[in-house]
Structure formats: structure tokens, C-alpha cells
Amino acid sequence: MIVPLKSKRFWQDFDWLLLAAALxxxxxxxTEIYSATMAQGASTYSLRQLAWVAFGVVCLFVISAIDYxxxxxxxxxxYVLGLGALLYTLVLGHRVSGSKSWVGFGSLAFQxxxxxxxxxxxxxxxxxxxxxSSKYMTFAQIVKACAIVMVPMGLILLQPDLGTxxxxxxxxxxxxxxxxxxxxxLVSLVLGFVLVLPVSWMVLKPYQKERILTFMDxxxxxxxxxxxxxxxxxxxxxxxxxxxxxFRGSQNTLGFLPxxxxxFIFSVVGEELGFVGVMTTLGLLSFIIFRSVYNAQTxxxxxxxxxVMGVVGVFFFHLIVxxxxxxxxxxxxxIPLPFLSYGGSSVLNAYVALGLVMSVRRCRYVN
Amino acid sequence: MLEREEASLLRxxxxxxxxxxxxxxxxxxxxxxxxxxxxxxxxxxxxxxxxIRQIPLRAPRGRIFDRFHRVxxxxxxxxxxxxxxxxxxxxxxxxxAMLAEGVTMSKDELMDRINHKKHDPKFRPIILKEDxxxxxxxxxxxxxxxLPEISIELQPRRRYLQDQMAxxxxxxxxxxxxxxxxxxxxVDFKSGDQVGKTGxxxxxxxxxxxxxxFKRVIVNNFGREMGKLDEEPFTAGNDLxxxxxxxLQRAAxxxxxxxxxAVVALDPRNGEILAFVSKPAYDPNLFATRISAxxxxxxxxxxxKPMLDRAIQSKFAPGxxxxxxxxxxxxxxxxxxxxxxxxxxxxxxxxGRSFACDKHHGTLDLHEAIVHSCDIYFYNVGxxxxxxxxxxxxxxxxxxxxxGVDLPNEETGLIxxxxxxxxxxxxxxxxxxxxSVAIGQGYVNITPIEVAWAMGGxxxxxxxxxPHLVNPQELKKLGFPANEVVEEDYPIQESTVDFVTQAMWxxxxxxxxxGGNARVNGFEVGGKxxxxxxxxxxxAGKTNKxxxxxxxxxxxxxxxxxxxxVATIIQNGGWGSEAAxxxxxxxxxxxxxxxxGQFDGKLATIAAK
Numbered sequence: 001m002i003v004p005l006k007s008k009r010f011w012q013d014f015d016w017l018l019l020a021a022a023l024x025x026x027x028x029x030x031t032e033i034y035s036a037t038m039a040q041g042a043s044t045y046s047l048r049q050l051a052w053v054a055f056g057v058v059c060l061f062v063i064s065a066i067d068y069x070x071x072x073x074x075x076x077x078x079y080v081l082g083l084g085a086l087l088y089t090l091v092l093g094h095r096v097s098g099s100k101s102w103v104g105f106g107s108l109a110f111q112x113x114x115x116x117x118x119x120x121x122x123x124x125x126x127x128x129x130x131x132x133s134s135k136y137m138t139f140a141q142i143v144k145a146c147a148i149v150m151v152p153m154g155l156i157l158l159q160p161d162l163g164t165x166x167x168x169x170x171x172x173x174x175x176x177x178x179x180x181x182x183x184x185x186l187v188s189l190v191l192g193f194v195l196v197l198p199v200s201w202m203v204l205k206p207y208q209k210e211r212i213l214t215f216m217d218x219x220x221x222x223x224x225x226x227x228x229x230x231x232x233x234x235x236x237x238x239x240x241x242x243x244x245x246x247f248r249g250s251q252n253t254l255g256f257l258p259x260x261x262x263x264f265i266f267s268v269v270g271e272e273l274g275f276v277g278v279m280t281t282l283g284l285l286s287f288i289i290f291r292s293v294y295n296a297q298t299x300x301x302x303x304x305x306x307x308v309m310g311v312v313g314v315f316f317f318h319l320i321v322x323x324x325x326x327x328x329x330x331x332x333x334x335i336p337l338p339f340l341s342y343g344g345s346s347v348l349n350a351y352v353a354l355g356l357v358m359s360v361r362r363c364r365y366v367n
Numbered sequence: 368m369l370e371r372e373e374a375s376l377l378r379x380x381x382x383x384x385x386x387x388x389x390x391x392x393x394x395x396x397x398x399x400x401x402x403x404x405x406x407x408x409x410x411x412x413x414x415x416x417x418x419i420r421q422i423p424l425r426a427p428r429g430r431i432f433d434r435f436h437r438v439x440x441x442x443x444x445x446x447x448x449x450x451x452x453x454x455x456x457x458x459x460x461x462x463x464a465m466l467a468e469g470v471t472m473s474k475d476e477l478m479d480r481i482n483h484k485k486h487d488p489k490f491r492p493i494i495l496k497e498d499x500x501x502x503x504x505x506x507x508x509x510x511x512x513x514l515p516e517i518s519i520e521l522q523p524r525r526r527y528l529q530d531q532m533a534x535x536x537x538x539x540x541x542x543x544x545x546x547x548x549x550x551x552x553x554v555d556f557k558s559g560d561q562v563g564k565t566g567x568x569x570x571x572x573x574x575x576x577x578x579x580x581f582k583r584v585i586v587n588n589f590g591r592e593m594g595k596l597d598e599e600p601f602t603a604g605n606d607l608x609x610x611x612x613x614x615l616q617r618a619a620x621x622x623x624x625x626x627x628x629a630v631v632a633l634d635p636r637n638g639e640i641l642a643f644v645s646k647p648a649y650d651p652n653l654f655a656t657r658i659s660a661x662x663x664x665x666x667x668x669x670x671x672k673p674m675l676d677r678a679i680q681s682k683f684a685p686g687x688x689x690x691x692x693x694x695x696x697x698x699x700x701x702x703x704x705x706x707x708x709x710x711x712x713x714x715x716x717x718x719g720r721s722f723a724c725d726k727h728h729g730t731l732d733l734h735e736a737i738v739h740s741c742d743i744y745f746y747n748v749g750x751x752x753x754x755x756x757x758x759x760x761x762x763x764x765x766x767x768x769x770x771g772v773d774l775p776n777e778e779t780g781l782i783x784x785x786x787x788x789x790x791x792x793x794x795x796x797x798x799x800x801x802x803s804v805a806i807g808q809g810y811v812n813i814t815p816i817e818v819a820w821a822m823g824g825x826x827x828x829x830x831x832x833x834p835h836l837v838n839p840q841e842l843k844k845l846g847f848p849a850n851e852v853v854e855e856d857y858p859i860q861e862s863t864v865d866f867v868t869q870a871m872w873x874x875x876x877x878x879x880x881x882g883g884n885a886r887v888n889g890f891e892v893g894g895k896x897x898x899x900x901x902x903x904x905x906x907a908g909k910t911n912k913x914x915x916x917x918x919x920x921x922x923x924x925x926x927x928x929x930x931x932x933v934a935t936i937i938q939n940g941g942w943g944s945e946a947a948x949x950x951x952x953x954x955x956x957x958x959x960x961x962x963x964g965q966f967d968g969k970l971a972t973i974a975a976k
Contacts (some may be wrong), residue, residue, distance in 0.1 A: 039587075133373050178380045231588075234417065237402040237410025250418045255588035256454070275403040279396065286392060293385045297378045309381055316384070320391050327398040 013362040014064065018291050019057075021284045022354055025339035026053045026347075028281055032268045033342045035247045036261040045261055045342055052344040056351030063355030067363055071356075072126045072303055079123045079148075082116035086155040089113070093159070113156045113164045114345035117314060118352050121171055124148050125306030128179045136182045145179075146172055163334040167317060174313030175306060228258040229328045236270035236278075236327060243274030261342040263334055266326045281340070282323070288339075288354070289315050295361040304360035311353040314338075416490070417454065419596060420586045423492070426577025427523035429604035431537065431567060433613040434639075440537055440568075442523040445656070446499050448507055449492040450481065454590050455516035462516055469506035472496055487558055494542075494559060498524060498656040515589040525561075525568075525655035531648040533616055535676040536609075536640075536774065536836055538566020539654035564654070566676075567609065567836060569775050574847055577604035605845045609836045610639035614961060615954050619644045619933075622953035626946070627938040629677035629815040631834075632954050635823025635923070635932050638832030638852050640772070642933075642954060645677040679770075679777045682812040683936055686899030686943070687740045687881075688919045689761075689807030691867055693748060694733060695825060696760030698863040702751045705733040705866055711743035718799040722746050737870035738880045740896060742806050749805020754796060757804060758784035763857045765821035765831050766813050771853055772834045780813030808900060819934035822921045826868055826893070826929045829859035871895055872926040875948075884948035885922050890959040893929075894922030894951060896943030915939040918946035924955050931958050 030053070034046040063071075071078075089112050127148055131141060149172040157165045177186070201209065235251035238244070249271035251257050257264050257271075270278050289312055296308035315338055322337040324330030336343055338350040402410060431440040448470065450462060457465070463477040477495055484493045496503065499519075507519055525540050543562045547553045552572075556562060560579075563572035580601035585594045619630040619642040632642035649666050666674055675681060697703035711728035714721050724742040728735075736744035749757060762768060767782030781787070783804060785796040803809030813821075816834060824831035832854055839849035871893035875882040881896040897919030918940030923929040933951040940946025960966040 133370060135373075135376070174384065177384070178377055180376065180380070231417075233402060234410050234413045236399065237407055238414035240403055240407040240411065251414055254418050254585070254593060256414075256417050270399065270403065275399055278399045278403070282392065282395065286388070289388060290385060293381050296381050302374070302377065305377055305381065309384070312381075312384065316388055320395070323395050327395065327402065329394070329398055 013365070015291065015295065015358055015361050018288060018295075018354065018357065019060070021287045021291070022339055022351065023053075023057075025281065025284050025288075028269065028273075028277075029053075029265065029340040029342075031246060032265055032272065032340070033261045035249070035272060036252055036257070036265065036268050037342075038247065038253060039255060048344070049342055049347065052347040053351070056348050059348065060351045060355040060358065063352060064358030064362055066359060068122070068304060068307055068356060068359040069363075071122055071359070072307075075119065075122045075126055078119045082112070082119045083152060083155065085112040086116060086152055090155060090158055111161075111164065111345040113152075113159070113161060114349045115352065116152055117168060117171065117349065118311075118356065120149055120152055120168065121310035121314070121353075122307055122356070124171060124175045125303055125310055128175055128306045129301065129303040131179065134180075136180050136185075137176065139185075142176065142181060142185065145176060149175075166321075166333070167314065167335060170313035170317035171310050174309050174316075178306065178309050228264070228332055229325070231256045231258065232264055232267040232326045233328050235267040239271040239274045239277075241275045243270075243272050243277050246272050248272060259334075262336060263322065263341060264326055265340045265342065266323055266337055269340070270326070285315070285319055285339070289319070292357050295357050295364075298364055299360050300364045304363065308357050308360050311357055314353065315350075417588075418585050420451065420453075420490070420584055420590065420592075422582045422584060423520070424580035424582055424598075424601045425520070425522050426579050426601035427603050428525060428540070428561070428568075428577060429575040429606045431575070432606065432608045433611045433616070434609065434641075435612070436608065437613050438528050439533065439609070439611070439613070440525060440527045440651075443526045445497070445522055445524040446504055447494045447520045447522045448496040448499055448503060449518055449520045450495050451490065451492050451516055451518070451590060453489040454586070454588055456589055457514075457516065462514065465510070465514055466495070466507075466517060469510065470496060470503045471500070484558070491558065492518075492520065494520075497522070512591075515591045522561075525651070527651045527655075529613070529617075530652070531650050532613075532620055533611060533643055534566075534648035534651050535645040535678065536566055536611065536643040537651050538568035538570075538775075539564055539649075539651040540568050541654050542657065565776070566774060567607070570773050571607055571837060571842075574607055574842065574845060575604045578602040605847075607837060607845075608841050610634075610641065610838060611643065611836065612641045612958075612961075614966065615642040615957055616644070618642070618953045618957040619935075619950065620646070622950040623937065626940060627671055627677070628936050628940065628947075628950075629681065630933065630935050630950060630954065631678050631816045631819040632931060632933045632958075633819050633823060633834050635827045635830075635832065635929055638820075638823075638834045639838065640834050640836050641931065641958075643678055643836065645675070647671050647673040649673045676774070676776070677936070677938075678815045679772060679774055680814070682778060682780045682814055683917050683919075683938075684809075684811060684899040684901075685766075685807035685813050685818060686897030686917070686919055687742075687807060688818060688895050688897035688921050688943075689766075689804075689811060690737060690740065690745050691871060691895045691921075692761055692764050692766060692821065692825065693745060693752065693757060693805060694737060694870070695764065695859065695863050695867050696756060697748050697752045698866060699760060699859060700752060700756045702753075702756070703733065703748055708732050709736070709741075709744045709747050711741050713743075715743050715746060717746060717750060717802045718797075720799055722802055733866070734870045734873060737867070737895070738873040738877050740874075740881050745805045746802050749801055750798075752805075754783070754785060754798075754801045754804065757801070758782050758787075761811075764829075765824050765855075766817055767811075768817065770816050770820045770834050772816055773836055777816070778814055780817050781810060782813075783810035807897060815934045815936050818919075818921050819932050822923060822934065823929070823932040824855075824857070825859075825864065826871075826923050826926070826932070828861065828864050829857045831855040831857070868893055868923075868926045871923075875922070881944040882920060882922065882948050884944060885920060885952045885955065887924065887952060887956045887959050889963070890955060891925035891927070892922055892952075892955055893924065893926035894920055894933075894948070896920050896948060898941070898943045901939075915941050918943040920944075920947035920951045922948070922951040922955060924959070931955065 030046045030049050033049050037045040149168055153165050153168045235257050251271050252268045257267050260268050269281055292308050292312045296305045299305045318338050321330055321335045336346040427442040459481050463474045467474040480495050507517055540561050541564045543556050543560045563569035580599045582598045583596040584592045587593050615632055623646045628646055630644035633640045653662055708730050710730045711724050713727040714723045728739055728741045731741055761782045767780045769779050788796050800809055804811050820834055833852050842849035874880045875885050875892045875894050882894045885892055885894050899917045918937040920943050921934045923932040933954045935947040935950045937946040
């Protein structure tokens with residue numbers, strides 16, 4: 001059921017604060033992308049980012065105008081369509097940095113693997129919400145839930161794009177946790193995951209490890225693993241409390257920061273806007289996450305709750321992995337920061353996800 | 368399970384995820400607080416080091432002149448290929464491989480150079496190739512975008528204009544070694560600096576060396592210059608004027624030619640060294656650029672030892688040159704009446720052993736004995752004088768002592784004495800040994816500079832002036848502390864000085880004198896020849912060139928109030944009269960021609976051998 005945008009009810013229920021937070025982040029993003037790409041003739045990147053934000057906002061409004069139940073109803077088709085897109089990418093996609101994850105439409109190119117994540121979020125939410133009410137999921141249910149996420153994950157892993165594959169993990173993790181699994185199952189899943197990682201790592205041959213490290217981080221520096229993070233920490237630390245000022249970060253403008261308009265955009269924020277800017281940005285991102293959790297908890301039904309929590313899981317994961325990476329707490333992975341990193345797929349995905357949150361919120365009082 | 372109950376459970380779990388998020392948020396905030404507030408100073412400095420590169424502006428060394436301001440050593444521009452590892456987009460192996468493609472050096476050689484300086488700070492340039500060709504420069508310039516870590520640096524290099532001339536006096540320069548850096552002389556230097564290694568370059572390194580300037584530029588992550596920050600120009604080193612007279616130097620070098628030997632010409636009135644020759648020599652220009660291993664090996668392994676400074680480091684038996692000093696000693700000690708005659712029959716027995724003379728001189732007095740260099744006469748003089756007197760007077764006159772010349776690594780000759788033998792050889796002195804010493808053989812040995820110094824002292828009436836290549840006044844003018852030239856006077860009767868100088872004039876100018884080849888018409892030259900055996904007398908085969916005698920001639924002029932002393936040794940030259948005296952002649956002749964204004968700038972001819 002589509003509620004017309006001019007409906008008074010729609011505007012009343014619309015989460016303006018959430019949109020304001022997202023737009024503020026986009027302002028910071030476009031400014032710092034401009035700063036980070038001045039050497040490469042700046043405006044192309046920031047204008048493209050602006051265009052994607054505009055398109056993202058349109059998508060946000062359109063999706064929030066749609067009742068999420070309607071999306072849920074059609075999700076099997078979308079899911080199959082998504083798998084088809086992934087297969088298409090696998091066969092005919094562009095190879096960028098060694099993995100086939102890009103599809104082009106004219107001059108626009110984007111990664112289907114990012115957008116399909118939201119279809120998977122809705123698909124899993126639908127499955128979880130339709131389960132018979134019980135405290136814990138059964139083993140079979142867990143396997144089925146995992147399958148919904150793992151199939152597209154597998155196709156993305158084949159591209160091969162390990163970074164994006166990993167971003168699907170929080171969808172299943174948050175889904176299972178919120179729906180409820182036995183502590184034993186939770187512990188064994190976590191333990192299993194923790195144990196399998198190093199064991200499989202040890203079994204790998206050095207060139208395979210190198211390949212995996214390169215999947216995770218295509219721009220891995222030839223001078224050593226520590227270089228990017230070191231430069232990032234120098235940028236952030238030298239920013240100090242108030243920052244060096246926009247367009248004035250030497251680490252940024254002289255190119256010491258690696259992949260600074262995409263994965264390391266937060267280092268630019270740290271250098272040019274300082275601790276204050278970092279806290280403001282983290283505050284806005286946290287606001288989006290907390291506000292979403294609140295929207296989940298006030299959702300009309302479990303379907304809405306699971307959809308929003310899926311989105312929260314994705315945001316949460318992206319944030320800690322990316323921000324943890326720039327400050328050196330996490331290994332270097334090519335995972336972008338939502339709303340801030342340059343990239344159409346990332347921006348579009350963030351706004352589409354927010355659109356889903358809006359849709360859930362808007363429908364909470366509908367009978 | 369109730370639906371309400373389930374719903375609240377799900378909401379609680381959602382909240383739990385928020386709590387996890389808050390916890391992680393605190394950890395992240397702590398990380399930023401630590402980096403941006405607690406340690407921001409450290410990171411600011413790291414960021415500065417990243418963006419600022421200091422490029423040294425190499426100061427040229429001061430020039431070295433002869434006494435008439437003719438250039439002996441100056442500098443020429445040359446270019447080095449340098450590597451700065453900091454912020455290089457490549458590993459050093461990649462850099463070496465890429466560079467090896469266009470530069471005439473193999474990857475392994477480049478890696479050797481890099482590994483040698485592996486532990487230097489990363490920002491300090493490593494010199495990969497010195498004094499590169501135009502082709503190498505072109506390759507580096509053409510690839511400056513692919514290889515931003517490689518650049519070309521201007522490095523002024525030493526150029527010795529006279530090639531091998533006065534090589535040992537000049538010394539040479541080279542990159543300062545780790546060992547040198549650990550010594551107090553080199554506290555102000557750093558790895559990669561050029562410093563004097565030997566000779567004047569080493570002795571006056573602190574005068575000659577300039578102060579490097581620097582240029583600080585802003586670089587990007589590829590080390591590419593983005594702008595200039597500031598610049599401090601270099602200060603060139605001080606020019607240094609030496610006492611060398613290039614004309615005399617050239618005359619001496621040409622006269623020695625390909626022979627092994629040394630020449631020291633000095634002004635006995637003030638100690639100024641006018642010519643300083645050690646042959647064979649090396650080309651100090653070879654060291655100005657890093658000397659190749661093959662070149663170094665060929666110099667170091669050369670049996671003729673071109674690196675050895677024979678003028679101050681080689682000790683030779685003085686042979687008959689010693690007789691002059693012995694005569695003066697005997698006159699001073701009063702053991703000899705100059706008019707006393709002794710019969711020379713070609714040999715005489717002392718302490719049960721027969722000692723020979725090379726001629727049957729018949730009856731001679733002291734003057735004739737010096738002129739004809741009669742051994743029999745001096746065996747008797749020495750015997751009567753005794754080893755104690757010989758040693759005391761010889762040392763007093765400057766033999767067997769350091770002259771204090773302003774060059775590093777001066778060696779000292781040996782004047783034997785009873786105490787010396789007891790201490791050094793743990794043996795008692797045999798009187799028979801005095802007989803050998805009496806003609807400058809046996810244990811006695813001296814360096815060429817010592818004998819020039821001592822002859823200057825003797826002929827000027829007992830005034831020893833410290834020999835030097837740089838006048839202390841020159842150093843003072845440049846603002847450097849300098850000691851005055853050391854003067855040492857010893858008591859000697861005027862009659863003794865008159866007698867020996869008269870006799871030495873006779874050596875050169877009288878009929879049958881052994882030093883006729885040193886004669887210069889119009890210039891009252893005096894001198895003494897010496898033909899010193901290298902191995903014990905009997906087996907000194909004249910056919911084996913290595914065993915031929917060392918030929919000495921120590922001359923001075925004019926014989927009253929001398930202005931110049933020339934000490935010459937030609938190793939394995941044979942007779943002093945034939946091999947050494949002509950070399951001294953070349954120097955004295957040039958000196959005299961200059962003095963009377965007839966020097967035409969051409970090389971002095973060597974008197975017929």
C-alpha cells in the first residue's frame with residue numbers, strides 16, 4: 001500500500017531528525033571528499049557524490065512512502081532478481097582491483113553486492129518474523145536463516161570480494177541474536193567462527209594469504225602492512241583537538257593518506273576537523289543507529305523490527321570496522337564508512353537502508 | 368510463549384545491541400582522544416617530518432694554492448644519484464631493479480650500496496652512484512615521476528689540477544667512515560660527508576671544509592617537491608695557501624721521473640717547504656669520487672707502494688750523508704783536529720774485522736775526506752768519537768727525531784745508542800757496530816724530511832726551524848688558532864759550521880768531488896752524496912736492481928747563509944753522485960733561475976747522468 005507523499009500523515013510520521021543527521025553527514029562527506037581529491041581535479045568526485053546523495057534522498061522518500069509489508073510481499077522476486085544480478089556480475093561484471101564486483105550503466109558504475117544487501121535484510125526479516133512464536137529458534141530454522149544470507153554471500157565471495165562478503169555477516173548475526181537462539185548455539189556459533197578463522201588461515205599457503213589480504217584491501221601498500229594505518233594515525237593525531245582546517249591537512253592534501261576519499265575519509269575528517277569534528281561525526285552516526293534501534297523497538301510488528309535491526313547491524317558493522325581501522329584498532333579492510341566514504345553504491349545503500357527505517361517508522365500507527 | 372512477552376524480549380535484545388554499540392563507541396572515542404589530544408604533539412611532528420624534506424646544499428672545500436696563488440686543488444661540479452627511502456612508493460629492491468635498467472650499475476651493486484647504509488635514518492639520502500655521466504642524469508630526470516625516491520644531487524668534487532703532483536702532500540678526500548665519526552675530530556660530521564683522509568687535506572680538514580647549507584622543501588607522498596619552505600646557503604671552505612713552489616715541485620718531480628724516491632726542498636731560514644715529492648705517487652683525483660675496488664687494490668697491492676709517503680714515512684740508512692753530521696760532532700766534541708790526515712789504503716781492520724772503502728784515497732785531511740767521501744777516514748773519526756757522542760750530537764742536530772711537519776703520520780728515523788740497543792734489542796753495544804754507524808750504515812736510519820731539516824739547521828749555524836707546508840700566519844689570517852713555527856737552536860761553533868759548509872761546497876765544486884752533478888753555475892751550491900747499501904755489503908749485487916744502493920744527495924745553496932736545502936733519495940738508484948745529485952741540481956737550478964729572473968717557465972733540464 002502506497003501512501004501518497006502529500007498525505008498529512010506521511011509528513012507527520014516522517015523522521016525528519018534522522019534525515020537531517022544523514023544530510024549533515026553528507027555535507028561533511030562532500031566537503032572532505034572535495035578536500036581529499038583536490039589534487040585530482042576535485043570537483044568531479046564531490047559533484048558525483050552530491051548527485052548520488054540527491055538520488056539517494058529521492059530513493060529514501062520513495063521507499064519510506066512504500067509500506068514495508070508490500071516490499072516484504074515482493075521480496076522473493078527481488079531476492080531471485082538479486083541473485084540473478086550477482087550471477088550477471090560474476091560473468092559479465094567489470095574487474096576492478098582484481099574482483100568482478102562492478103556493473104556499469106553508461107558512465108555510472110555500481111556494485112550490486114551493496115544494494116542486494118538490503119533485499120537480503122528484508123528477506124531474512126520476513127523469514128524470522130514468520131517463525132512460530134517461541135523463545136529460541138530450532139536448528140533447522142537457524143540453518144534456513146543462514147542459507148538466505150549465505151547464498152548471496154557465496155556469490156559475492158566468488159567475485160571475489162571478501163570485504164563486501166563480510167558486511168553480510170552482521171545481517172545474519174543480528175537477525176539470529178534478536179530472534180533468539182539458545183545460549184549454547186550462540187556460544188558455539190561464535191566459538192566456531194573464532195576457531196575456524198585462524199585454523200583456515202594456517203592451512204592457507206602464503207600466496208593464498210597474500211591473495212586474501214589483497215581481497216580485503218586491494219590498495220595494500222607495497223611498503224608494508226603498517227604504512228596505511230601509520231599514515232592514518234599521523235593524520236588523525238596531528239589534527240589535534242580542533243583540526244588543521246578544511247583543505248589544510250598536509251597528510252591529506254600532500255597525499256600521505258591512502259585511499260583517502262573512500263576507505264580513509266574519516267582520517268581526513270580527523271586531520272582537518274580535529275577531535276571535535278570526529279566526535280560530531282561519530283555522534284551523528286550514533287544518533288542514526290540509536291534512533292533506528294528506537295524505531296525498531298516501536299515498530300508495529302516483528303517484521304518491521306527485524307528489518308530495522310538488520311539495517312542497524314549493517315551500519316554498526318561498517319562503523320566499527322571502518323573507524324576502528326583508521327585509528328588502528330582493526331585490520332585494514334576495504335569497508336567504507338556509511339554516508340561519508342565516496343562511492344555511489346555505498347551512498348545509495350545507506351539512503352535506501354534509511355528509507356526502510358523510515359517506512360517501518362511511518363507505519364507504526366497504521367491499523 | 369505469549370506474544371507480548373516475546374515482543375518485549377525482542378525489544379530488550381535490540382537494546383542490548385545498542386549497549387554493545389555504546390561500549391565500542393567509548394573504546395573508539397578513547398582511541399581518538401589518545402591520538403588527537405594526548406599524543407597530538409608527537410603526531411604533529413610526524414606529519415611535519417612527512418611533508419618536509421631537507422635537501423643538503425653541499426659546500427665546496429677550500430682551494431689549495433702554491434705560494435704564488437697557483438691552484439693545486441680546486442673543485443668541479445659533479446652529480447650523484449641519491450636515494451631517499453622515506454615515503455618511497457617502492458621497496459628498495461624495486462627501486463634498485465628499476466634504476467639498474469637505465470644506469471650503468473647492476474642491481475646487485477645498487478643493493479650493496481643501499482644495504483651498507485641500511486641502518487641510517489630513512490630520511491638521510493643514500494648515495495647510489497657518484498659523479499654520474501650525462502646519460503645517467505638523463506635517465507633519472509626522465510624517470511622522475513616513476514622514481515620519485517631517486518634524485519640527482521650536486522656534489523662539488525675535489526679536483527687536483529696537477530694530477531699526481533705533490534700527491535702525498537695534498538693527500539686526498541673521501542667519504543667519512545664510521546670509525547672516523549666516532550673520533551672527536553669528526554664530531555661535526557655525518558655519514559656521507561667528504562673529509563680529508565691524508566696529507567694537507569686531513570691536517571687542515573677543519574680549515575678547508577665548508578659548511579653545508581640546506582633547502583627545505585614540501586614534498587608529497589611520492590617525495591615530489593611541491594614547494595620551497597626555506598633555504599640556508601652553504602659556506603664554502605677556506606682557501607689555503609701553501610709554501611710549495613709549483614716550479615720547484617715540478618722540477619723535482621720531473622727529475623725523479625719514474626724512479627722510486629723522495630725530494631724535500633725547504634727554506635732553512637723559516638722552515639717553509641718548497642717542494643715535497645714522493646714517488647711513485649697516486650692520482651688523488653681517483654679518490655675524489657669513490658675509488659673503485661679495482662683501482663684501490665692496484666694501488667694497495669702495487670709492490671712499488673705508491674700510497675707510501677716516502678718523504679716522511681720511509682726510513683733509510685743515510686750512508687755517507689751522515690759523515691757531515693759526524694764531522695761536525697767530532698769537531699764540536701774536540702775528538703778531531705780538522706787538519707789531521709789519515710791514510711786510506713782501500714780497507715782497514717777495526718776490532719778484528721776488515722772494513723772497506725770504495726777507493727784507495729791515499730792520505731787525506733777532513734776536508735778532502737768529505738769531498739771524496741772516504742770511508743776509512745770516517746771509520747776512524749767514528750771510532751774516536753764513540754757511539755755515545757755520535758748519538759748525542761746527531762740527535763741534537765735533528766736526526767732521528769720528529770720534525771713536526773704539518774702532515775699526519777710522520778715517522779721518525781733512528782739514531783742508535785747503547786741504551787737504545789739495550790732496551791730495544793736486549794743486547795749490549797759492540798764497538799764494531801760504531802764503525803758501521805760512522806758511515807751511516809748499521810742501525811742508523813732517517814727520513815728524507817729529517818735530513819733536510821737537520822742539514823738546514825747545521826748550515827744555518829744550529830737553527831732548526833720546524834718544516835711546514837702552511838704558514839701559521841695564513842691560518843691566523845683565516846681566523847684559526849695556530850702555533851708559531853717552532854725554532855730550536857743548539858750550540859755549535861761558527862768555525863765548525865764554516866768548515867763543514869766549506870767542505871760540502873767542495874763536494875760539489877772541487878775537482879773529484881762526488882757532488883759535481885749538483886753544480887749550478889753562479890749559485891754556490893754545497894752538499895753531500897750518500898750511497899747507502901740496502902743489505903749487508905758483500906752480497907749487494909749490482910745486477911739485481913732491487914738490491915742496488917739507495918742514492919742520496921742533500922744539498923743547499925748558497926753555501927753561506929743558505930736559502931734552500933734539498934734532500935733527495937732515489938731508491939735503488941746506485942751512486943748518490945749519479946742518481947740523486949742531478950735531481951737536487953734540477954731543483955736548485957730552477958730556484959736560482961727564478962731568483963735571478965731567468966726562469967722561463969719551462970722545466971729545468973736534468974743534468975747529464
